[in-house]
Amino acid sequence: MRVLFVCLGNICRSPTAEGVLRHKLREAGLAERVWVDSAGTGDWHVGKAPDARTRVAAQRRGYDLSQQRARQVGRGDFGDFDLILAMDENNLANLRRLCPGDSTAKLDLFLRRYQLELDEVPDPYYGGEEGFEQVLDLVERACDALIVEIKGRL
Numbered sequence: 001m002r003v004l005f006v007c008l009g010n011i012c013r014s015p016t017a018e019g020v021l022r023h024k025l026r027e028a029g030l031a032e033r034v035w036v037d038s039a040g041t042g043d044w045h046v047g048k049a050p051d052a053r054t055r056v057a058a059q060r061r062g063y064d065l066s067q068q069r070a071r072q073v074g075r076g077d078f079g080d081f082d083l084i085l086a087m088d089e090n091n092l093a094n095l096r097r098l099c100p101g102d103s104t105a106k107l108d109l110f111l112r113r114y115q116l117e118l119d120e121v122p123d124p125y126y127g128g129e130e131g132f133e134q135v136l137d138l139v140e141r142a143c144d145a146l147i148v149e150i151k152g153r154l
């Protein structure tokens with residue numbers, strides 16, 4: 001199974017989701033069975049490591065994002081991944097625009113798919129430290145639900 005997380009810049013929300021899911025998959029003994037990646041709809045930060053605030057907040061909870069580098073989502077991703085999970089409605093709309101007609105990937109809104117109280121992971125980029133904690137809180141809970149789905153599909 002192959003899962004791609006998508007946000008705007010690929011330096012805050014989707015790298016967090018990638019790091020958290022990788023960690024939870026390792027804990028569940030499923031790391032070898034699921035391919036995980038993240039990408040941005042925008043290209044401003046391509047090649048960069050995740051935002052320092054994102055890395056620090058993640059590190060405090062035991063998630064290592066240091067090996068990640070930002071990339072932009074491309075048409076090939078719709079054939080390479082089974083499940084493409086967008087962090088907000090804007091990202092999802094952009095993904096639907098990019099998506100080739102013969103794509104077999106399932107596109108969805110990450111939090112809505114797992115029925116959290118919010119539909120969107122709020123963009124923390126222009127806010128304070130608490131925004132990065134909120135991203136982690138939401139992503140951790142949604143990843144727990146995603147792991148349950150993955151176990152059911154494998």
Ligand code: 4NP
Nearest residue numbers: 007008009010011012013125
């Ligand atoms: P992300 O956050 O989409 O969660 O990676 C952002 C990163 C950069 C920008 C906006 C959001 N930006 O405007 O550069």
